[in-house]
């Protein structure tokens with residue numbers, strides 16, 4: 001029988017073998033098409049994710065599920081400060097939610113996404129904000145769609161939409177969320 005384990009890894013102390021396995025899951029799940037996709041993706045991912053030096057409660061983490069030691073599902077979360085018409089918010093940025101195709105439909109995606117969203121329940125963040133192409137998956141986890149205009153005032157084109165997925169969601173669904181323009185104060189994730 002295969003052995004299944006769930007863990008939360010810290011990006012600041014991730015070992016190279018785990019970074020490479022996480023990249024391999026995402027290259028397949030997100031259909032990344034480029035030469036040396038896994039090693040390039042792993043390098044980018046590590047440099048983007050490992051730099052965070054915030055408080056332990058808001059550190060950049062990755063929830064993983066392993067089967068027989070091999071990572072098959074992943075989800076990242078990290079702190080982003082955003083500006084809204086109702087004032088600044090500390091949001092849990094959720095990204096890299098992915099499961100290898102051959103393991104889908106077994107609750108692994110839900111498990112890693114929920115593990116990361118639970119950091120909001122623990123009050124380290126005001127709420128979670130993220131983009132997605134699979135809103136019904138997140139609705140089942142207690143998230144809801146929002147329809148604000150989003151910008152990144154720090155970008156070369158400060159009026160452009162910083163997201164590349166069609167839908168944007170928050171967690172929990174019942175969180176107070178303002179109307180109007182939301183400034184991500186950085187790139188989409």
Ligand SMILES: CC(C)(COP(=O)(O)OP(=O)(O)OC[C@H]1O[C@@H](n2cnc3c(N)ncnc32)[C@H](O)[C@@H]1OP(=O)(O)O)[C@@H](O)C(=O)NCCC(=O)NCCS
Nearest residue numbers: 029097098099104105106107108109110132133134136137
């Ligand atoms: C989205 C993804 C992570 C789901 O992983 P998974 O392990 O198959 O999902 P789960 O088995 O945990 O599904 C949990 C629930 O969500 C539903 N669900 C899963 N994928 C769904 C989808 N694409 N659309 C709608 N519902 C979905 C399941 O039917 C299940 O519902 P149930 O509780 O009523 O049975 C996986 O399909 C994936 O890696 N997709 C490609 C990458 C991607 O789009 N990631 C999301 C980026 S925001």
